[in-house]
Amino acid sequence: xxxxxxxxxxxxxxxxxxxxxxxxxxxxxxxxxxxxxxxxxxxxxxxxxxxxxxxxxxxxxxxxxxxxxxxxxxxxxxxxxxxxxxxxxxxxxxxxxxxxxxxxxxxxxxxxxxxxxxxxxxxxxxxxxxxxxxxxxxxxxxxxxxxxxxxxxxxxxxxxxxxxxxxxxxxxxxxxxxxxxxxxxxxxxxxxxxxxxxxxxxxxxxxxxxxxxxxxxxxxxxxxxxxxxxxxxxxxxxxxxxxxxxxxxxxxxxxxxxxxxxxxxxxxxxxxxxxxxxxxxxxxxxxxxxxxxxxxxxxxxxxxxxxxxxxxxxxxxxxxxxxxxxxxxxxxxxxxxxxxxxxxxxxxxxxxxxxxxxxxxxxxxxxxxxxxxxxxxxxxxxxxxxxxxxxxx
Numbered sequence: 077x078x079x080x081x082x083x084x085x086x087x088x089x090x091x092x093x094x095x096x097x098x099x100x101x102x103x104x105x106x107x108x109x110x111x112x113x114x115x116x117x118x119x120x121x122x123x124x125x126x127x128x129x130x131x132x133x134x135x136x137x138x139x140x141x142x143x144x145x146x147x148x149x150x151x152x153x154x155x156x157x158x159x160x161x162x163x164x165x166x167x168x169x170x171x172x173x174x175x176x177x178x179x180x181x182x183x184x185x186x187x188x189x190x191x192x193x194x195x196x197x198x199x200x201x202x203x204x205x206x207x208x209x210x211x212x213x214x215x216x217x218x219x220x221x222x223x224x225x226x227x228x229x230x231x232x233x234x235x236x237x238x239x240x241x242x243x244x245x246x247x248x249x250x251x252x253x254x255x256x257x258x259x260x261x262x263x264x265x266x267x268x269x270x271x272x273x274x275x276x277x278x279x280x281x282x283x284x285x286x287x288x289x290x291x292x293x294x295x296x297x298x299x300x301x302x303x304x305x306x307x308x309x310x311x312x313x314x315x316x317x318x319x320x321x322x323x324x325x326x327x328x329x330x331x332x333x334x335x336x337x338x339x340x341x342x343x344x345x346x347x348x349x350x351x352x353x354x355x356x357x358x359x360x361x362x363x364x365x366x367x368x369x370x371x372x373x374x375x376x377x378x379x380x381x382x383x384x385x386x387x388x389x390x391x392x393x394x395x396x397x398x399x400x401x402x403x404x405x406x407x408x409x410x411x412x413x414x415x416x417x418x419x420x421x422x423x424x425x426x427x428x429x430x431x432x433x434x435x436x437x438x439x440x441x442x443x444x445x446x447x448x449x450x451x452x453x454x455x456x457x458x459x460x461x462x463x464x465x466x467x468x469x
Contacts, residue, residue, distance in 0.1 A: 084168065084464060085112070085164065085165070085166045086113065086167065086460075087161045087166035087170070088103075088115070088116045089116075089157060089169070089179055090116070090119075090173065091118075091119055091173070092118065094135060096344070097172075098258075098377065099196060099258055103170075103194075104130075105131045106457065107460065112460070115135075115164055117161060118136070119139075136160070138156065141156075155179075157179035157183075158186070161183040162183045166187070168190055168231075168463055169191040169192070170191065171226075173195065173196045174222060177193065177222050177226040190463050190466060191229075191231060192233070192234065194234050195235040195240065196235075196236060198243070200223060202368065202370045203371075223248075227250075231463045233252075233253045234253065234255070235254075235255065235256070236375060237255070237396050238255060241253045241254075243373065254456075256452045258376075258452075259452050260381055260443060260448060261449040262444055262449065266355060269345070269356065271288075271315060271317070271342065271357060274353065275342065276341070276343065277340075279340050280340055281313055285311070285358040285426055286312075286315050286358050286359075287306065287312050287358065288314075288358075289315070289316050289317065290318060290360065290381055291378050292318055293318055293341075296365065297365075298363030298412045299363065301412060301414070301418060303330055304415035306419075309423055314339045315357065316339070318344045319341075326341075327341065351381055355385040357387055359387060360382030360390070360407075361390045361418070362376050362390070372394055373396065375396055375400070376397075383404070383406050383440060385440070388406065388407045388432045388435035389406055390408055390409075390418065392409065392410075392412045393410060394409075397409060404439055404441075406436070406439030407439065408425060409421075
């Protein structure tokens with residue numbers, strides 16, 4: 077409920093430990109700055125506190141307890157999360173992605189309060205990653221059922237790219253889906269952080285151009301094709317700034333290709349330092365392949381982080397990505413399923429260093445002008461203003 081100062085209370089749920097989820101962080105900060113109280117309910121994680129305060133919002137991590145029987149444990153935890161949120165008596169609830177929908181919808185129904193559905197992805201259209209086929213089919217069937225029941229009941233729906241806006245509007249017969257893109261926060265030019273100054277960065281050759289990949293090292297990110305492309309481009313080195321489940325597999329691929337001296341793996345940096353660290357590379361690559369609607373319709377965070385860092389970009393040739401990259405003159409788009417096409421894109425960018433710097437400058441200008449979180453925050457706050465009016469009427 078609203079506090080003595082009249083601040084409406086928003087309770088968000090996301091099903092991860094809330095350590096590097098920049099979208100949730102930006103949304104929570106924007107709501108706090110706009111006069112809302114925000115509580116973020118998340119999963120526990122090793123070494124993480126059960127409660128903390130972050131940028132003015134309250135973070136609470138709720139552990140699973142009780143029976144070890146998987147199905148029963150899952151259902152009980154959904155109910156526990158719903159009851160936990162209900163005790164806060166929020167004015168609005170906010171479900172981050174499909175796994176948060178059931179507890180949020182239950183709590184909203186019990187309280188007779190509205191909820192917002194925030195589709196970070198097309199959750200039920202993600203590719204299978206290391207899961208058994210039967211398990212994957214059953215879980216995706218469950219999530220599709222959850223979406224069919226819960227999404228039309230949301231007071232508002234928002235998502236990350238224009239094609240997903242159109243898809244959700246059509247699929248669920250919604251009157252409106254708000255675009256709240258994952259643009260970066262823009263506070264002006266950053267003080268560069270040399271990649272070579274980071275842990276493990278001393279192996280980077282200062283005399284070779286750096287091709288940078290930001291983000292999680294996971295399957296279906298086009299990373300194998302990117303490594304194969306580097307083998308075709310003489311005189312460059314590739315830096316992975318991130319970590320993930322596929323790191324060891326990718327390291328083995330690099331070793332087998334004889335590229336250990338030209339491909340380097342650095343651990344992730346804090347979110348606030350990502351753009352500063354990226355700014356000392358020469359090219360940023362976003363190699364997302366076409367492996368389903370979720371990726372085909374995405375607008376990856378890293379694309380805008382590269383642009384904010386002033387890097388020319390080589391990115392997937394998807395319509396919404398092409399509109400950003402070519403529309404702003406920030407780089408080139410390629411067939412990211414073909415290493416030769418990726419290699420050609422890298423060569424084209426690096427062939428003329430003055431032209432590459434101009435691409436980077438145009439990308440940074442586009443972020444400063446319109447492709448920034450301030451634009452997305454306005455859309456987010458418009459959604460909340462509409463929901464708040466409905467609550468008060």
